[in-house]
Amino acid sequence: MAAIEAAAPVAARAGDSGARTSALGRLLVMAIPYAWMLFFFLVPFLIVVKISFSETAIAIPPYTPVFDFAVDGIAGTIAKLGELSTATYEFLTTDSLYWRSYLSSVWIAATSTLITLAIGYPLAYGMARCPREWRPMLLMMVILPFWTSFLIRVYAWIGILAREGLLNKLLISIGLVDPAQPLVILSTTTAVYIGIVYSYLPFMVLPLYASLEKLDETLLEAAADLGCTPWRAFWQVTFPLSLPGVIAGCFLVFIPAVGEFVIPDLLGGSETLMIGKTLWTEFFNNRDWPVASAVAVLLLLILVIPIVLFQNQQAKAQETGR
Amino acid sequence: MNKGPSWFNLTSITLGMAFLYLPIVLLVIYSFNAGRNVAIWEGWSTKWYFALWQDQQMLDAAWVTIRVGLLSASVATILGTMAAMTLVRHGRFFGRSLFSGMVSAPLVLPEVILGLSLLLLFVAIGFDRGFWTMTIAHITFTMCYVAVVVQSRLVSFDRTLEEAALDLGCPPLRTFFSITLPLILPAVISGWMLAFTLSLDDLVIASFTTGPGATSLPIKIYSQVRLGVSPQINAICTIIIAVVAVGAIVASLQLKRAETERRRAEQMAAAGR
Numbered sequence: 141m142a143a144i145e146a147a148a149p150v151a152a153r154a155g156d157s158g159a160r161t162s163a164l165g166r167l168l169v170m171a172i173p174y175a176w177m178l179f180f181f182l183v184p185f186l187i188v189v190k191i192s193f194s195e196t197a198i199a200i201p202p203y204t205p206v207f208d209f210a211v212d213g214i215a216g217t218i219a220k221l222g223e224l225s226t227a228t229y230e231f232l233t234t235d236s237l238y239w240r241s242y243l244s245s246v247w248i249a250a251t252s253t254l255i256t257l258a259i260g261y262p263l264a265y266g267m268a269r270c271p272r273e274w275r276p277m278l279l280m281m282v283i284l285p286f287w288t289s290f291l292i293r294v295y296a297w298i299g300i301l302a303r304e305g306l307l308n309k310l311l312i313s314i315g316l317v318d319p320a321q322p323l324v325i326l327s328t329t330t331a332v333y334i335g336i337v338y339s340y341l342p343f344m345v346l347p348l349y350a351s352l353e354k355l356d357e358t359l360l361e362a363a364a365d366l367g368c369t370p371w372r373a374f375w376q377v378t379f380p381l382s383l384p385g386v387i388a389g390c391f392l393v394f395i396p397a398v399g400e401f402v403i404p405d406l407l408g409g410s411e412t413l414m415i416g417k418t419l420w421t422e423f424f425n426n427r428d429w430p431v432a433s434a435v436a437v438l439l440l441l442i443l444v445i446p447i448v449l450f451q452n453q454q455a456k457a458q459e460t461g462r
Numbered sequence: 463m464n465k466g467p468s469w470f471n472l473t474s475i476t477l478g479m480a481f482l483y484l485p486i487v488l489l490v491i492y493s494f495n496a497g498r499n500v501a502i503w504e505g506w507s508t509k510w511y512f513a514l515w516q517d518q519q520m521l522d523a524a525w526v527t528i529r530v531g532l533l534s535a536s537v538a539t540i541l542g543t544m545a546a547m548t549l550v551r552h553g554r555f556f557g558r559s560l561f562s563g564m565v566s567a568p569l570v571l572p573e574v575i576l577g578l579s580l581l582l583l584f585v586a587i588g589f590d591r592g593f594w595t596m597t598i599a600h601i602t603f604t605m606c607y608v609a610v611v612v613q614s615r616l617v618s619f620d621r622t623l624e625e626a627a628l629d630l631g632c633p634p635l636r637t638f639f640s641i642t643l644p645l646i647l648p649a650v651i652s653g654w655m656l657a658f659t660l661s662l663d664d665l666v667i668a669s670f671t672t673g674p675g676a677t678s679l680p681i682k683i684y685s686q687v688r689l690g691v692s693p694q695i696n697a698i699c700t701i702i703i704a705v706v707a708v709g710a711i712v713a714s715l716q717l718k719r720a721e722t723e724r725r726r727a728e729q730m731a732a733a734g735r
Contacts (some may be wrong), residue, residue, distance in 0.1 A: 144729065162634040170552055173545035177564040180602040184579035263478030266471035278475065280714065285482050287710045291680050291687075292699040299492065299691045304499075306488060317508020341482060382537055401666055406687060416574045420634045423578060423670075433582070433679035436575045447570050 155302055192433035195225055207375040228434040238435065241413035242442065248329065248404075248414060249397035252336040256344045256393050257386065259337065264348035264385075265378075268355070279349065294406050301326040301334070301407070328411030335403040342398070351385030352378070355418040384457050391450040399439055415439050484701065493696035513561030520698065523682040526593065527662060530678060534600035535658035541601065542608025542657070543650055547608070551614040568603045569610065576603055577670030584671065591673030599671040608653035609662060623731060645724065648717045650716040653712055657706040660708060 232238045267278045285293065300306045303322050311317040325331050355378060363373040379386075401416035408414070415435065423432040493511075497504030545565050550655055552558070568576060580599045584591055598633070623645070627637045665680040670676065679698070686695055 165634055166552070169544045170555065171546040172656070173541045173548065173565075173609075174561055176541055176602070176605070177561070179584070180569065181564050184583035187582045188575070190578045191582060195604060198492050259478065259481070262470075262474035266473075266478070267474040269468070270475070280711075281715060282482070284707060284710060287659055287706050288486065288703050289680070289699070289706070291663065291665050291683060292489070295687050295691075295695065295699065296682070298687070299696075300485060300488065302691065329731040337479065338485070341478075345478075348598075355693070367614050377676065396572065399574055401572075401574050402684075405491060416572055419578065420572045431583070432578060436578050439572060440575060443570070443572070448571070451566070454496065 165287050178330045188433045188436050191430055192228055192437050193225060195227055231431065232434055232438065237413070238418065238438075241418045242438070243417045244413045245398050246442065248332060248336070248412075249394050249400075252333050252340075252397055253390050253394045254338055255333065256337045257390060260341055260344035260348055260389065261386075263341075264352055266268060266343045267345075267349050268352035275353070282342050282345050282349075290339060291402060293339055294402055297331070297335055297338065297407060298326060303330050326407065329408060329412045331407035331409075332404050332412050332414070334401065335407040336393075337396050339403065340393040341421040343392040343396075347388035347392065348382065348385040351382045351388075355381055384453070387453055388450075388457070391446060391453070395446055395450065398443060465586050469611050472592065474492045489696055493693060493700040495693055495696075498693065499590075511701075513694055514697050517694070520679075523677050523679045526676050527679040530593065530597050530600060530676075531658045531661040534597045534604060535654050537597075538601045538605035538657040538665075539608050539650060539654040542605040543612050543646075543652055545605065545609040546612035546616055550613055565606050568606045573664070573666035574670075575604075577667040580667070581670040584619050591671060593672075593676040596668050596672045596676055598635045599667050600657075600664065602655035603667060607656050608650075611656060612646060612649045615646045619645065620728060620732070627684060636704070640652075645728070647657065648720050648724065651713070652717060655709070659710075662702070662706070673731040 263282075267275060267282075270278060298305075302308075303324065305326070307325070308317060308322040311323065312319050316321060325334075358380075359377050360373055362379050364370070368376070399416045400414060401420050404412050404414040404417045405420070408417075414424065416439075419432050419435045419439065422428050422435060492503075492505050494508065495503060496507035496509070541641075545561075548560075549562055549565065558729065577599070580595075580602065581591070584595050589595060619642075624637055625640050627641045628634065632640070663680065665684050668678050669681055669684075672681065679702070683695060683698065
């Protein structure tokens with residue numbers, strides 16, 4: 141008893157300094173990733189915005205004005221702010237290449253999202269209706285390609301779709317295609333659709349499967365008992381209940397597809413305009429940093445609406461799920 | 463009502479899986495083709511794998527990729543776990559929505575934007591591009607994936623175990639390492655694996671942020687693919703696919719076992735209380 145009483149103040153003191161180190165620890169746990177993201181995510185992004193308002197120059201780095209707080213001080217920096225120009229953005233509106241690649245990116249992404257939905261829905265539905273013991277295996281099979289390199293999966297299609305490729309070989313051998321006139325798919329927009337649908341199919345199937353698997357089958361039995369045909373029951377019961385999965389899947393395909401670079405570059409041809417590829421060309425081939433930055437800013441502006449909608453939907457789904 | 467899968471369901475599963483796997487299977491088969499032309503089968507051969515072994519540039523690129531992957535995945539796992547702890551445990555703090563926005567944004571932003579912005583930062587601060595800039599870029603975008611994975615585990619976490627340790631006078635840091643970390647370990651490991659594969663796979667961000675000294679495997683493959691399909695590229699792709707597939711399957715089986723054991727331990731701890 142006496143020992144405990146004697147130990148009490150020691151413990152209290154230890155607790156006191158413990159509280160201080162724990163507060164410091166908590167602060168560090170927060171501050172380190174926070175500082176990292178500020179410096180390597182937010183600051184770079186502000187630089188992009190700034191350069192998009194600069195003018196192209198033949199220099200290193202290839203744009204003016206260049207801010208340098210150490211040299212200019214605050215007054216000098218403010219003076220340079222006046223030199224910022226919207227010339228780059230004006231240029232983007234005058235050259236039809238840019239707005240055409242915006243529109244075509246959004247169009248290609250939206251169309252391929254719908255095709256992915258049309259292919260992914262039956263797959264997810266079939267998986268969710270399978271015997272319970274098959275499901276983990278099937279789920280693993282859908283996830284596995286997602287772990288495999290994206291670049292490799294896109295590359296695999298070049299060998300299939302090329303003029304001398306496996307698809308043409310197969311179609312010629314069964315006599316569906318004239319050997320003199322093989323199908324031209326590679327380097328066209330069709331190949332881009334195939335590439336996007338193929339690469340993003342797992343992103344569509346997983347949320348669809350998650351919502352279809354939760355579906356209460358007694359609802360379908362009730363519909364059947366009340367004389368509803370299976371087809372009508374699907375559209376009136378199953379599909380509306382799977383809508384959260386449909387929406388999540390569509391966003392997960394559409395958002396990254398808009399800014400896609402690898403697929404239009406490897407599978408598409410010169411007539412395939414996509415904004416991610418335009419940005420890459422401006423930066424690496426034309427070395428026009430202000431234009432590349434302005435394209436990046438506008439690309440982000442297109443995506444802000446779907447991203448915000450998606451996050452709201454996710455938050456809502458999480459709340460109803462609890 | 464459920465009398466096994468109907469023919470419609472079976473067909474859609476078969477077609478869907480065929481679509482997912484056929485291109486990869488063809489690529490693997492043609493990596494063993496004896497001829498140079500990838501569309502004409504000329505018999506089995508492993509000569510492209512031996513050719514790969516002689517290709518010093520390819521080996522160098524593979525080594526760069528592995529080093530960047532290991533380093534960036536490890537740092538990203540530490541930072542991502544810290545970010546997840548902050549978001550789940552810290553309650554309200556100044557700039558919370560900015561922080562959670564910054565952590566979730568790289569998941570949805572196009573890679574071209576992330577790559578361009580990081581490159582412009584490195585130019586602005588005069589940091590020579592190469593191995594380190596690529597590693598920093600990979601840490602930045604993969605830590606967000608780790609944060610999401612760990613966060614989902616922390617949300618469903620029984621905090622009473624942690625509180626019990628703290629009440630018994632265990633210092634917070636030790637509580638973290640002896641109670642919290644073992645319980646969230648499966649999520650931390652999956653986070654690390656996800657970060658590692660994303661780093662292994664990344665072409666766009668690496669192309670923007672690397673310099674002449676450090677060429678990663680995706681950059682090397684990409685520059686050769688632009689020249690056309692070659693069986694040697696099929697061979698390197700097959701090796702990557704095999705490594706990743708075996709890793710993913712083994713890890714998912716291991717994690718499932720660890721998860722069952724953890725549940726049992728948690729239940730026992732709860733029953734003992």
